[in-house]
Amino acid sequence: ETGVTQSPTHLIKTRGQQVTLRCSSQSGHNTVSWYQQALGQGPQFIFQYYREEENGRGNFPPRFSGLQFPNYSSELNVNALELDDSALYLCASSIGQGDTGELFFGEGSRLTVL
Amino acid sequence: RKEVEQDPGPFNVPEGATVAFNCTYSNSASQSFFWYRQDCRKEPKLLMSVYSSGNEDGRFTAQLNRASQYISLLIRDSKLSDSATYLCVVSNQGGKLIFGQGTELSVKP
Numbered sequence: 001e002t003g004v005t006q007s008p009t010h011l012i013k014t015r016g017q018q019v020t021l022r023c024s025s026q027s028g029h030n031t032v033s034w035y036q037q038a039l040g041q042g043p044q045f046i047f048q049y050y051r052e053e054e055n056g057r058g059n060f061p062p063r064f065s066g067l068q069f070p071n072y073s074s075e076l077n078v079n080a081l082e083l084d085d086s087a088l089y090l091c092a093s094s095i096g097q098g099d100t101g102e103l104f105f106g107e108g109s110r111l112t113v114l
Numbered sequence: 115r116k117e118v119e120q121d122p123g124p125f126n127v128p129e130g131a132t133v134a135f136n137c138t139y140s141n142s143a144s145q146s147f148f149w150y151r152q153d154c155r156k157e158p159k160l161l162m163s164v165y166s167s168g169n170e171d172g173r174f175t176a177q178l179n180r181a182s183q184y185i186s187l188l189i190r191d192s193k194l195s196d197s198a199t200y201l202c203v204v205s206n207q208g209g210k211l212i213f214g215q216g217t218e219l220s221v222k223p
Contacts (some may be wrong), residue, residue: 033211042118042201042213043158056210090157103211105157 003027004093006106013081014114021076021109023091031055032074033103034066035090043090049074050096078111086113115140117212120202124218131192135217137185137202146205147178149187151198152216158201161187192221 003026013019025032031050035043045058049068063079072093078085088110092103120137127133139147147164162169164176164185175188185202202214 035213040215042120042215045210045212048210058210102160103158105159107157 004104004106006091006109010110012112017081018079021089023074025072025093026104029093029095030072031094033092034076037088081113083113118204118214120214120217126220127192132190135187135200139183139204144204144206147185148203150201150203153198194221197221
């Protein structure tokens with residue numbers, strides 16, 4: 001157990017809908033990173049939040065947005081869902097900005113878009 | 115071109131075999147390098163860091179060649195429990211971890 005919890009674990013949405021995924025980071029960790037993992041692929045970096053500010057973003061459109069709260073928990077929001085958004089969304093927490101390379105992942109939220 | 119590229123899989127090997135995974139990265143400014151392991155339908159977990167001098171952890175040996183932008187992982191005496199997907203990971207400026215697509219290993223009795 002990494003101490004990182006994500007919710008919901010599974011959900012089904014239809015094209016055009018919006019979704020919010022939630023993540024509680026490990027105690028003492030002030031950085032949260034979000035990744036998208038499509039079937040058979042490695043995790044793709046979406047963005048990172050450090051002390052409530054976005055601190056880097058991958059190649060994802062603006063309809064992917066996020067927040068980090070004062071307790072360092074985080075949300076990932078996706079608007080105008082597309083079929084290709086179907087994937088496992090992983091949240092990972094770390095101390096600082098992850099320079100040590102050790103990210104602690106949650107078990108993920110599996111999103112299916114129909 | 116992807117930032118991190120790995121050998122295509124899957125690798126199917128018998129117990130006791132030695133298996134090697136290779137990985138290349140495109141950003142010469144990359145600062146840190148790692149191997150993660152991901153079991154089926156589970157989250158990725160850090161297996162080991164990779165240093166220029168090479169490093170070993172039991173049956174696992176990781177090597178880094180900065181000049182060739184190449185990373186490797188060697189697993190000796192494979193066990194059934196080594197079956198998993200191995201992810202090559204590179205850290206760029208600011209500590210953002212970039213993952214390869216993963217190489218699946220299946221160790222058979």
